[in-house]
Amino acid sequence: MNLDLIYGLPKQSLDSFNQTLDRVLALDADRIALYNYAHLPSVFKPQRRISEADLPSPETKLQILTLAIGRLTRAGYLYIGMDHFAKPEDELAIAQRQGRLQRNFQGYSTHPEADLLGFGVSAIGCVGPTYCQNVKSLDEYYALLDAGRLPVWRGMELSADDLLRRAVIQALACHFRVSIESIELAHLVDFRKYFAQELRELRRLAQDGLVELSDEWITVTPKGRLMVRAVCMVFDRYLREARERASYSRVI
Numbered sequence: 420m421n422l423d424l425i426y427g428l429p430k431q432s433l434d435s436f437n438q439t440l441d442r443v444l445a446l447d448a449d450r451i452a453l454y455n456y457a458h459l460p461s462v463f464k465p466q467r468r469i470s471e472a473d474l475p476s477p478e479t480k481l482q483i484l485t486l487a488i489g490r491l492t493r494a495g496y497l498y499i500g501m502d503h504f505a506k507p508e509d510e511l512a513i514a515q516r517q518g519r520l521q522r523n524f525q526g527y528s529t530h531p532e533a534d535l536l537g538f539g540v541s542a543i544g545c546v547g548p549t550y551c552q553n554v555k556s557l558d559e560y561y562a563l564l565d566a567g568r569l570p571v572w573r574g575m576e577l578s579a580d581d582l583l584r585r586a587v588i589q590a591l592a593c594h595f596r597v598s599i600e601s602i603e604l605a606h607l608v609d610f611r612k613y614f615a616q617e618l619r620e621l622r623r624l625a626q627d628g629l630v631e632l633s634d635e636w637i638t639v640t641p642k643g644r645l646m647v648r649a650v651c652m653v654f655d656r657y658l659r660e661a662r663e664r665a666s667y668s669r670v671i
Contacts, residue, residue: 422448426483427456429473436483440490450511451496451504452526453487455480488645500592500647503527520593527593541572548577580656583608588651595639595647620653 422443426436443451458474460466475483488498496504497512503526505511514520514529521531524543537544541555551574554560563570577585583606590597599610611618621637624630629643630650639647652658 420448421450423452425454425456427475427480429469431475433479433482437486440487444494449506449509453502498644499527522589522592548582550575584654584656587654591639591651592647595644597637599635617653624650
């Protein structure tokens with residue numbers, strides 16, 4: 420049994436979420452996902468009915484997150500990473516211990532290097548070094564199927580740089596460490612030269628106690644595991660380029 424919890428919802432408080440945790444722990448779920456509510460009324464029209472004044476403050480959200488992590492870990496759950504918790508005997512926890520854990524756009528998976536086929540409106544598939552997403556309209560979806568065509572809206576083929584960065588991010592997100600030598604051997608790069616800019620950013624995270632850097636490993640510390648998404652973002656070239664474009668636009 421898997422439960423998805425969301426913190427940061429309208430009118431949610433530390434006390435109300437503590438009561439939620441009481442009921443969740445009584446259910447004794449195998450896995451628990453703890454997501455931060457994303458308030459994006461410009462993207463999701465139904466969210467425009469929500470008053471921002473009813474949303475908990477950032478301080479309250481941090482208190483809720485800290486409370487949840489403390490109660491779940493004391494109850495015996497392991498922090499798998501990126502909002503996910505599992506019992507030690509769960510398949511996710513076992514896969515992590517055995518080095519088989521993988522993360523994709525749907526979350527953590529025990530099936531590394533497996534192709535993923537997406538069926539249905541807006542579904543995303545991953546086959547080999549490619550990603551594709553289906554059309555978002557039901558009428559268009561059926562029309563393409565009736566015409567004997569795959570209902571694909573968009574897709575991309577990963578470059579060598581994409582595959583390299585994916586390998587680094589996967590290692591950090593799933594196992595909280597990456598072997599520099601293994602990346603160099605698998606992708607035929609000089610890690611320190613290739614990721615010189617990223618290593619400079621990681622040194623700042625190291626000063627905050629989030630990562631440890633050595634000649635052979637990049638390791639996310641126990642403190643940094645709660646911020647592992649921020650560590651992974653360092654290696655996201657597309658995110659960096661988007662930030663640089665935004666900065667340039669502000670200057671203009």
